Amino acid sequence: MAEEVVSDTFKLSSGQWRYDIKTLDTMNDVEPDPGPLAQVILAARQRSDSCLRSQRVDVYLICLQDHAILETLEAHPWLDLFALVLYIVVHELIHIERFSRFKQNFQATPEETHSEEARVHRLTRQIVENLPVAGIDAVLHFFAHWHGPIDALHTPDAIVPKIR
Ligand SMILES: [Zn+2]
DSSP, rough: HHHHHHHHHHTGGGGGGEEEEEOGGGGSSSOSSSSSSSEEEEEEEEOOOOGGGGGGGEEEEEEEOHHHHHHHOOOOOOOOOHHHHHHHHHHHHHHHHHTTTTTSSSOOOOOHHHHHHHHHHHHHHHHTTTOOOOOOHHHHHTHHHHHHGGGGGGGGGSSSOOOO
C-alpha cells in the first residue's frame, strides 16, 4: 500500500523501485540501532560503464526496527500497528525517491539531514492523511511535532519521535 501511494504521488512505475524491506530477524549484517523506528541503508551501488549519475542504480534497504516499533506501541497503546508501519514505510520510500532523484544527498550534513527529515515528514503527512486507514489520525498526531515549522524542531530529541 505504501509503495502504491508513493508511486502515485511521484508518478513512478513499480519497476523503478530498487529496495527491499528488512525486519530485525532478517538483518544479519545490519546492527540494530536503538534510536529510530526504521532506517534506510544504501545496500548496493550497481556500477555502470557510464559516467552519468542518472545511469547509476542504487539499491536501498528499509530496515524496520521491530523492537523500537513494539516499544512505541506499548508506550502509546492508542496507536495502531498497521497505520504506524504504513506511515513509516511511506516515509522511508519518500527518502528513497529523493535519494534516487538526487533531491537529497545520502551524505548530508546534520543540518541538511534535519531539515530534510522535517520535509519528508510533511510529505508523508500529505500522502497518508487522506487515506481511508483506521488509526491514521492518531499516527499523524504522534508525529505532529515534525509537521510544523522547522524552527520549532529545536527541542530535545527525546520528545520528538524519530524515524530517520
Ligand atoms: Zn526520515
